[in-house]
Structure formats: structure tokens, C-alpha cells
Amino acid sequence: MLPYHRLTPGSLTGLACGEGDPDTLTLLLAAERSRRLLLLRMLDDATELGPGWDLLSEAQRRAPAVVDELLTHPQTGMWLATALRRLRGTAARDEPPLWVVLGHFSALAAVAGLRAEIDFTIQVPVRHGRVVLPALGCAVVPAAEPWTTATVRVEAGNAVVETAGATVAVPPTPGSAGPGWHPLRRLTVGPARQRLEVALDDVDPYRTYPQPTEPRPLSEEAAGRWRQVLERAWDVLRQEQPGTAEAMRRGVLSLTPTPARERFRPRSVTSGDAFGGIEASDPDDAVQLAVTLVHEFQHTKLGGLLHLTPLLADDSDGRTELWYAPWRDDPRPLEGLLQGIYAFVGITRFWRTHRRSTGAHTTMADFEFALWRTHLSRAIEQVHRHPRLTPLGGVLLDTLRDHCARWLEEPVPGEQLALARLCADDHVARWRAHHLRPPAQAVDEAVHAWLAGASAPPASLAAEPGVVPDPAARWLDSLAMLVRHGIAATDDDRPAPEEAEKAAARVTGALAGDALLALGDPAAAHHAYVTDLTTDRARPGAWSGLGQALTATAEAPEAARLLRHRPEQARAVHESLWHTTGAPPDPVRLATWLAGRQGPPGAIR
Structure with missing residues (x-):
């Protein structure tokens, strides 16, 4: 045998x-x-x-x-x-x-x-x-x-x-x-005993995932830039994560360059079929490339493990469950969520180490560490002890959960911690506003109750919402992107609150209210979000932003609580009332009314 x-x-x-x-x-x-x-x-x-x-x-x-x-x-x-x-x-x-x-x-x-x-x-x-x-x-x-x-x-x-x-x-x-x-x-970086050798592949049609693309050879100048930034990224990894770097020498074999993306929004891809291959956009800097290598190396390792043994049992009833993934705009199946959890364990560990390194931009590193540990914890808690986990899958998730729990206890400066919590809460609320739908009958009953002058919404509206993927959901991380721009800005290029439109223009998908919130003016953000919600039905993210702004100003606490935890109710009832009456109701007044008969928020799915 x-x-x-x-x-x-x-x-x-x-x-x-x-x-x-x-x-x-x-x-x-x-x-x-x-x-x-x-x-x-x-x-x-x-x-x-x-x-x-x-x-x-x-x-x-x-x-x-x-x-x-x-x-x-x-x-x-x-x-x-x-x-x-x-x-x-x-x-x-x-x-x-x-x-x-x-x-x-x-x-x-x-x-x-x-x-x-x-x-x-x-x-x-x-x-x-x-x-x-x-x-x-x-x-x-x-x-x-x-x-x-x-x-x-x-x-x-x-x-x-x-x-x-x-x-x-x-x-x-x-x-x-x-x-x-x-x-x-072929790029060779690092000293002799810690050398990384990778192919910088710009010609093989099967270098891109998931679809092949034709050869697009780099110029010598572009290839030289990649060599320089890889050298600096490898120095970061060697010095700060020597164990990971040593393993990468065996498991990172090929790097496929693609054009640069928007700042702080790099694109990188791996495939389980292409063990050791990483496709990555031209990075902002060496630290971003180091994070990308860690991220995709995590996928590589998990993909190799999954070729040997399953971590999830087959879905016997054929019903695909969809879950909240804090690093994605779309709902994810359990398999995809598990991949993301594993990858972002590596990213969280990177920022944990990087914020302690000499010469690191610790403000950004503190924010990233606090943000990703929060995102990671929420993702794990959704599926911890899921019945589809195999024994090995259960051990893996338990182990990662324990690591995350210890990371959550580590102190982070107050300002960065508050910003991370704001961005994490905003992302999940935006996701809910886009992808969760209350029962249609409950929405109809709520509309009738509002128009009849009822003191509270119907009890049926508190039923568990269903997941209905919204293909229009994009750039749900816009607030976090604006915060990153603010952290990285110097005094000379940091916009004032009155320049919110200029700040928002830096980030695709950002609203003026998002920029005002990131710039520390929640009162102005409140008014900007209300304007969006009464003039444009296609901005579900404004519900989340409005909830964050109301929380920061301590206005309408009932409405703030509902919009932070159940924004999908406000969106659904608001749109139905607008369609029925031809005019949008006041968003804060509606959210306050909807909060009149609500229990604790349901599970994120």
C-alpha cells in the first residue's frame, strides 16, 4: 500500500x-x-x-x-x-x-x-x-x-x-x-541564513486567481520597486515575527504583482489550488506588504491542511448558512468564514507584535490591533461549537478563541481603543442594514401601526430577521478607512470638520457624515446622515452612522440603541413608509418609535 x-x-x-x-x-x-x-x-x-x-x-x-x-x-x-x-x-x-x-x-x-x-x-x-x-x-x-x-x-x-x-x-x-x-x-531578499526567494510572476496565465489572465510583463522600474518594498517588508517580518518568516521561506513561492489600489485598501488573493502563490496589488508601503504576506500565508497553510483533513462536516441538509464576516462586504458561508478567521488571526498577531517594535507607528498599530481583535472575536463567537465542526475543526477554533480572549485583555491607549470600537460597531451595523430583512408581514404591520398613530411597533417586528444578501453592499469599511487617513495625516494635510466633503472624497463609498464622524464632529454628522436618509433611499450605511452620531452626542438614546443593534428594522420600515406615503418620515423619530418594544439584539448571521 x-x-x-x-x-x-x-x-x-x-x-x-x-x-x-x-x-x-x-x-x-x-x-x-x-x-x-x-x-x-x-x-x-x-x-x-x-x-x-x-x-x-x-x-x-x-x-x-x-x-x-x-x-x-x-x-x-x-x-x-x-x-x-x-x-x-x-x-x-x-x-x-x-x-x-x-x-x-x-x-x-x-x-x-x-x-x-x-x-x-x-x-x-x-x-x-x-x-x-x-x-x-x-x-x-x-x-x-x-x-x-x-x-x-x-x-x-x-x-x-x-x-x-x-x-x-x-x-x-x-x-x-x-x-x-x-x-x-526571481527576487532574493534578506541575509544568507534568512533569505526569502520568490518568483515575481508577471507572465504565467495561471498566476492570477480565480481566473487566468494573459501575460503582462512589468517594466524594469516597476520590478525594481517591488524588489525594494519586498526587501523592507521582509526585514519587518524577520525582526518582528521570526518564526513566521522562517516558515514563509518554505511556503511562499510566488508573488504576482497587480496595479495599486486605493490607499489602505490593497487587494490580495490566494487559491487552495495554488499552494505558495500570492497575488497582491502594489502596496502603499512595506508594512502593508508584510501584512499582506502574513494574511495570504495563513490562507496557504489552512488550504494545505484542508487538502489532508476536513475541518467541517458536509452540510447534510443542503441549506447554506450565511454569516457576518467583519472583513467582507457580503455574507459568507461557514467555510469562507473559517478561512477568514484563520487569516485574520495572523493579521491580529502581526499588529500585536508590530505595535511593540522599535520605530513602529504605534498609533496606527494600536488602532489596527484593537480593531482586528474585536472583529475576530465577533466572528469566532458566531460559530464557536458549531455542529458542523469536526473534532480537529473544534480544537482549532477553540485554540484561536483562547488566543483572541487573551489579546482582548491587553491594554490599548484610550483614543485608539475608542476609534476601534466605533469602527467595529459601525461595520456590523452597516452589514445588518444591508443584509438582514425583518419579516415582510411584520414590516407591513409596523407601517400600519405608525400611520394609525400607535404608541409602539407591533411585537412581530422583534422576530429574527432573515439574511438576504444585498448585491449593492460595498465599502462597508469606509469609516475605518477615514480613521486610518486621519491617523496617518500630518497637521498640514489633516482636514477640518468644515472640509468633510474633501475628506470623504478620499475614500470610495464614504458619506459626508462618515467624514464628520471620523473628524470628531458627531453633531454635524447627525444632520448629514438625516439629509442622506431623507433624500436618497440607496444609502443604508447612513442608518449605522446616524446611530453612532446619536450615541456620541447622547441625543435620542432609544433611537441610537436601535440603530446600533437593529438598523435593518429602521431601513425596512422607513423605505416602506416612503413608498406608501410618497414622503420619508423623520429618521430619528421613526427609530425612537421602533425602539419602543425591543429586546436585546439578535445574533449576527
Whole structure:
């Protein structure tokens, strides 16, 4: 019998804590190699892979380490998963033909053959004038058609890519450029015994997740910036989280750069099919990139663990539960929430360490630590002891919960703590306003009661609301973004409350009231939110902001309490009254009336 991949008790303990040493990553990577061999066999059973199969087999006999390295390359895993899904499904309009996807195997085999010093000739796909050789680079050739083929020829170690209109020589030294050839750059940062080596992949179509994209080679200037910021980010991780950094040396293999995003809103992605691969937008600074690496490395580790053992039992009743995820705009299934919890344990731990480091901007670090520990605690408490958790899943969540409980006891300066609580409370209230819906009959009864002059809303309105995902929910973190801008601002560029519109313009999705709240003027924020709610129905986030503003000014405490805990009721009844009467009711008066017969807030789902 073939042996099983097994994690040691020490490895399981480390992963359950959200950590994991280099030996654990070595075990996970070995399991990924086996998984990809199985997927490759599945692909071969499902279709004819052609001469590439014989070439790869010969390369494995001559240089098994070469083939192992190619198999564990993150983009190989992504290609395998994409090819198998294409065989089982249908292609989108903008996807390449199936033969192009399957032909990528021939390009993979060509690289293996070249590195194993085999002479061969093989046909490979051309994608919009680019011939990709995985983990090596890509050739640029003239092409009249978006999808065609080229010939890769290797003789005595010399490789060329040939088409009817051009011949491109592949430089013998990996990483070297040449006429018509873009190499896959490899970045090496850190001192000799703490060195991180990653591919800076801008050419492989399977470097982006979840959909492939065509090669977009970086300029030398852009690649140089990435090298510099990665060097500084790696210094932060080496000095502040040496255990995590050491494990990353085994588990972070590829970095795919994408264009910069809005400040404080980077985009990063990993895929369970691409172990070790990280897609990340151009960061604001080195600390942001360090956080991104920690974040996505957490996903990498959990994805590797999930390939070996489940943390959740199958959903036997087929009903997908949706939950509040403080780091997302949309409701998440339990599987997605668990991924997020694991990732943000790493982020919270990073900020906990960073705020104690010499020279750190401690005001920002204190705020981030306080914010994420609060978000994390709320996410865990929703699903702690969920019946779908397997024994290992239960241990993992219990362990992370214990860590979070200890973090919640750590002191944080009062100003940063208050801002973190404000942003955490605002996010959950905005989420509720968007995604929770009271029973329709209860809303109708409340409208009739209001119009009839009743002293309190009907008892039916206190029923548990349902989760109805709102596709318009975006940028629910706008208040936190404005707070970050305020913390990072100097005296010269910090806007005054009368410049709220200017401050809000910095953050996509922010309202004027949000900016006023972040600038410390809740009274003005109150009026701005009321204006929004009586002129524009499409601003559910204003209900949450109004609740925060009322709390800060100690006005209408009943309305403030309802809007902090049950804003979905105010939104639903307000919109129905507006539709029924043709005019919006006063938001504060309505919220005060709705608070007249309310118990404690329901669970977040």
C-alpha cells in the first residue's frame, strides 16, 4: 500500500494556533506534490495529453527534482484545477479554447525537458502573441490569430521558440532577458541564513486567481520597486515575527504583482489550488506588504491542511448558512468564514507584535490591533461549537478563541481603543442594514401601526430577521478607512470638520457624515446622515452612522440603541413608509418609535 501523508502532533498543534514551523510547511508541500500527481493522472485519464506525457516522464526519470519543482510551482496547481474544471464544465465567452488550456501541459513538459537536458521538439500554445514556458518566462512572437501554436526546439541545451514569422532564443541563464524574451524574475531578499526567494510572476496565465489572465510583463522600474518594498517588508517580518518568516521561506513561492489600489485598501488573493502563490496589488508601503504576506500565508497553510483533513462536516441538509464576516462586504458561508478567521488571526498577531517594535507607528498599530481583535472575536463567537465542526475543526477554533480572549485583555491607549470600537460597531451595523430583512408581514404591520398613530411597533417586528444578501453592499469599511487617513495625516494635510466633503472624497463609498464622524464632529454628522436618509433611499450605511452620531452626542438614546443593534428594522420600515406615503418620515423619530418594544439584539448571521 502507498503511504499516507500525515502531520505530526506538533505540526497540528502549531497549525491550530495559526502558526506552523518550516517542517510543517515541508510536510504540507509534500502532500501538495502528491495531490498534483493525482490531478495530473486524472487529467491524463480524461483526455489525450500527447507527446508531452512522454517528455515529462523521461524528464522525471533523468531529473526527478526538476519535475518535482515544476509540479509544486503554484501556477502548475492552478492550471491543473482550471483544466479539470474546463473538461467538466463550459467555457465563458472570453476564455481561451480548451486545446489552449490543455496545451499548457506541453509547455510544462518542455521546461522539464530543457532542465533535464533532453533534446526534443514539441508544439505549444501561443496566447495573443506570447508563448509561455512555465517557471521560465515567455517569448513574444508575431501572431495574426489570438490562439495558435509555436514549436519549442531544444538541441544540446539550446532552446528556441519558432513560429512562421520569428525565432526567439531562450537565454541559457535563467532570469536573463533577450530579444523577444521576457524572463520570469526571481527576487532574493534578506541575509544568507534568512533569505526569502520568490518568483515575481508577471507572465504565467495561471498566476492570477480565480481566473487566468494573459501575460503582462512589468517594466524594469516597476520590478525594481517591488524588489525594494519586498526587501523592507521582509526585514519587518524577520525582526518582528521570526518564526513566521522562517516558515514563509518554505511556503511562499510566488508573488504576482497587480496595479495599486486605493490607499489602505490593497487587494490580495490566494487559491487552495495554488499552494505558495500570492497575488497582491502594489502596496502603499512595506508594512502593508508584510501584512499582506502574513494574511495570504495563513490562507496557504489552512488550504494545505484542508487538502489532508476536513475541518467541517458536509452540510447534510443542503441549506447554506450565511454569516457576518467583519472583513467582507457580503455574507459568507461557514467555510469562507473559517478561512477568514484563520487569516485574520495572523493579521491580529502581526499588529500585536508590530505595535511593540522599535520605530513602529504605534498609533496606527494600536488602532489596527484593537480593531482586528474585536472583529475576530465577533466572528469566532458566531460559530464557536458549531455542529458542523469536526473534532480537529473544534480544537482549532477553540485554540484561536483562547488566543483572541487573551489579546482582548491587553491594554490599548484610550483614543485608539475608542476609534476601534466605533469602527467595529459601525461595520456590523452597516452589514445588518444591508443584509438582514425583518419579516415582510411584520414590516407591513409596523407601517400600519405608525400611520394609525400607535404608541409602539407591533411585537412581530422583534422576530429574527432573515439574511438576504444585498448585491449593492460595498465599502462597508469606509469609516475605518477615514480613521486610518486621519491617523496617518500630518497637521498640514489633516482636514477640518468644515472640509468633510474633501475628506470623504478620499475614500470610495464614504458619506459626508462618515467624514464628520471620523473628524470628531458627531453633531454635524447627525444632520448629514438625516439629509442622506431623507433624500436618497440607496444609502443604508447612513442608518449605522446616524446611530453612532446619536450615541456620541447622547441625543435620542432609544433611537441610537436601535440603530446600533437593529438598523435593518429602521431601513425596512422607513423605505416602506416612503413608498406608501410618497414622503420619508423623520429618521430619528421613526427609530425612537421602533425602539419602543425591543429586546436585546439578535445574533449576527
